[in-house]
Amino acid sequence: MGRPLRKEQYSPEEVAIVHCVQRCVRRAFLAGVDEKTGKDFGFRREWIRRRMEALASVFGCDVLTYAIMSNHMHVILRTRPDVVAQWSDEEVAIRWLRVFPGKRLDEHLGEPTDHDVETLVRNKERLAEVRLRLSDISWFMRALSEPIARMANKQDECTGRFWEGRFKAQRITDEAGLLACAMYVDLNPIRAAMASSPDQAKHTSAYDRIHGDKGKVIDSAAMQLKPVSREQAAEDLKTTPVAKLKEKRAQRRKRGTGQRIRRDAWLAPLTLGRHDTSEKPQPNKQGLRASDKGFLCLKLNEYLELLRWTARQGPTKKSARSDIPKAAAKAVSKLGIDLSMWCDLVWNYRKYFSSCAGSPSSMSEHAKSSGHHWAKGQASVSECFLS
DSSP states (O other): OOOOOHHHHOOTTSOOEEEEEEEBSTTOOSSSBOTTTOOBOTTHHHHHHHHHHHHHTTSSEEEEEEEEOSSEEEEEEEEOHHHHTTSOHHHHHHHHHHHOOSOEETTEEOOOBHHHHHHHHHOHHHHHHHHHHTTOHHHHHHHHHHHHHHHHHHHHTOOSOSBSSSOEEEEEOSHHHHHHHHHHHHTHHHHTTSOSSGGGOOSBHHHHHHHHHTTOEEEOOOBOOOOBOHHHHHHHHHHSOHHHHHHHHHHHHBSSTTOEEETTTTSOOSBOOTTTTSSOOOBOSSSSSSBOOOOBSSOHHHHHHHHHHHHHHTTTOOOOGGGSOHHHHHHHHHTTBOGGGHHHHHHTHHHHOSSEESOHHHHHHHHHHTTOSOOTTHHHHGGGBOO
16 A cells, blocks of 8 residues: 555644654765764754744644654644634734745845735735645644755755655554554654663653653743834844844844743643643643643653653563553553553554554544545554454
8 A cells, every 4th residue: 555645644624643754865864973974963953853843833733742863753743723723814924924934045034024924914815825834734844844954955065855755644543543653752762772761862752851840941942923123124134244134033033032941841741631622722822832732641750651661671572461550551451452562562663553553443434534445554453452
């Protein structure tokens, strides 16, 4: 079965959870040490994390989980068209123009002015299209990948493709699939022997949540959702050298001078609250992320306990059901997953899940809604679930 069409996987008009994977072409290094040249590209991980954080403050997409590896990256996104629907026309315009202003200054994005915002607001047809794109995963991934490719190619003094092609998208069909996928993503550095535990796996959502819970803070990368005046933009061009102007505009793009936030404040909350089952969008009022809605029926300490335990088991060790932390075991069983197959499901995630991830019944329903009779892996994944 070939790769499914994007429209079969998700729509920007519906709330959907999608696991995205973007991989570098050939031997191109996203981050890490190139064994042939000895160059260390580890600093690029922070490029990507900050870019992801900035986009989370602008797009109607919740970042649930992520991991940045040496030649690829994982991110689980949840589209939030319900949140975008609550934004005013002016807010939609400035959010879009912050990411796609339509003008450049010596390879740097120009700043949107109040005139640019007013022009877009008056164009109702274009504005409706932009509003839809702000909850579209394809546009989020485009806004994430393209700048990274340009910066990396410039640094490597080369041209051409940096990414091997369009990102791979996998629809998450229920909470069982989401929990397994989240664990799989957070454990990627352990699987690749880049870290021995989630506590040491930098540039993953697990690391951010662990250290955020300890009170660690970072400089905010959220975008400033205010345009500059047309007069100020014109004055800057007249009086400021290009090099200084780029620095000045970079400072303006920051959410606030010296503002610091909890390390995981830009990620979607992990735990579903009492009101998260309602239809209310719950938009974030601090401008750090799309919404304040959680995504798992586990407390953070329970998730981390299960994550650390699963990391210790490794891909081959067989553990008894009684070894699993009690609170986590209860949550896993409630999702219909066979406890004796939990480690195999996570460590061999790609063996079981292809175009979609979830329980056999939810995978079947998703396949039928996409016009197919079955989903790839549906039969094998049934081994990991209670009948």
